[in-house]
Amino acid sequence: xxxxxxxxxxxxxxxxxxxxxxxxxxxxxxxxxxxxxxxxxxxxxxxxxxxxxxxxxxxxxxxxxxxxxxxxxxxxxxxxxxxxxxxxxxxxxxxxxxxxxxxxxxxxxxxxxxxxxxxxxxxxxxxxxxxxxxxxxxxxxxxxxxxxxxxxxxxxxxxxxxxxxxxxxxxxxxxxxxxxxxxxxxxxxxxxxxxxxxxxxxxxxxxxxxxxxxxxxxxxxxxxxxxxxxxx
Numbered sequence: 001x002x003x004x005x006x007x008x009x010x011x012x013x014x015x016x017x018x019x020x021x022x023x024x025x026x027x028x029x030x031x032x033x034x035x036x037x038x039x040x041x042x043x044x045x046x047x048x049x050x051x052x053x054x055x056x057x058x059x060x061x062x063x064x065x066x067x068x069x070x071x072x073x074x075x076x077x078x079x080x081x082x083x084x085x086x087x088x089x090x091x092x093x094x095x096x097x098x099x100x101x102x103x104x105x106x107x108x109x110x111x112x113x114x115x116x117x118x119x120x121x122x123x124x125x126x127x128x129x130x131x132x133x134x135x136x137x138x139x140x141x142x143x144x145x146x147x148x149x150x151x152x153x154x155x156x157x158x159x160x161x162x163x164x165x166x167x168x169x170x171x172x173x174x175x176x177x178x179x180x181x182x183x184x185x186x187x188x189x190x191x192x193x194x195x196x197x198x199x200x201x202x203x204x205x206x207x208x209x210x211x212x213x214x215x216x217x218x219x220x221x222x223x224x225x226x227x228x229x230x231x232x
Contacts, residue, residue: 017120017232018203019156021181022046028110028185028195035100036113044094045122047230048072049114051162053185053195053222055083056107069099075160076131078222085164085195085222087131091123110185112197116158120232127154131226132211144176144212145225150205154229157206161225162197163213171221173198174212 025036033054042048050072059065064077068088077086084103090096092115101111116123129152132145149157161179165171171194173182179198186194200209211225 017118019116022115022117024183025113026185033101034109034111035098037098039097042092042096046092047116047123048090048092050088051112051197052101053085053164054103054109057082057084057103066102066104068102075128076224078133078224080220080222083220087224108193110195112183118232125231127229129226134223144210147209149227150208152206152229155232156230157202158228159200161211163223164195165221166219172214174214177211
């Protein structure tokens with residue numbers, strides 16, 4: 001076999017397959033596990049990314065309590081006292097409907113689900129990097145998290161990052177994070193917690209990222225970041 005044919009996207013004979021963002025779902029619930037229904041947008045072979053955040057989880061030490069939604073693979077979890085945040089992924093089978101944060105009936109919880117789709121029809125496999133986590137209860141963040149996505153060999157690469165903070169204290173990615181799009185769950189009238197997730201998508205060579213967050217204060221903050229190599 002010619003060396004250039006050792007690894008080619010599945011769309012031989014046409015344009016190379018590319019990954020595209022399709023839709024995001026977010027929900028925040030006071031006093032129970034947050035859920036989203038993604039059935040109107042999901043198709044078989046889609047890449048699903050999930051962020052869960054919950055306080056009052058009833059545990060203050062690893063491993064993380066509960067499990068991510070059914071069929072999802074956890075890639076990183078950050079913990080501060082009884083607060084947990086987790087990132088996970090799944091290649092969809094197309095039958096997914098309601099996805100529920102798996103930390104249990106926490107006092108407040110949120111879930112973000114992002115849907116990506118290959119123009120070639122299906123994502124065949126995903127290889128996650130080692131994800132960064134910070135677990136400092138009240139002095140955070142000490143420094144930006146480095147995501148060396150230029151090491152990725154995937155047909156596409158997705159940077160995936162999230163952070164959370166308690167009280168009426170807001171949290172945001174800083175401008176230097178260079179994430180394409182960010183999603184936030186926050187309502188002081190429902191829950192005094194903020195969680196944010198974001199991504200950057202590369203079809204072909206990926207760029208490294210230095211991901212940092214801005215806080216107006218620190219109340220049991222959490223943060224997770226890394227990348228996924230996506231193959232068609």
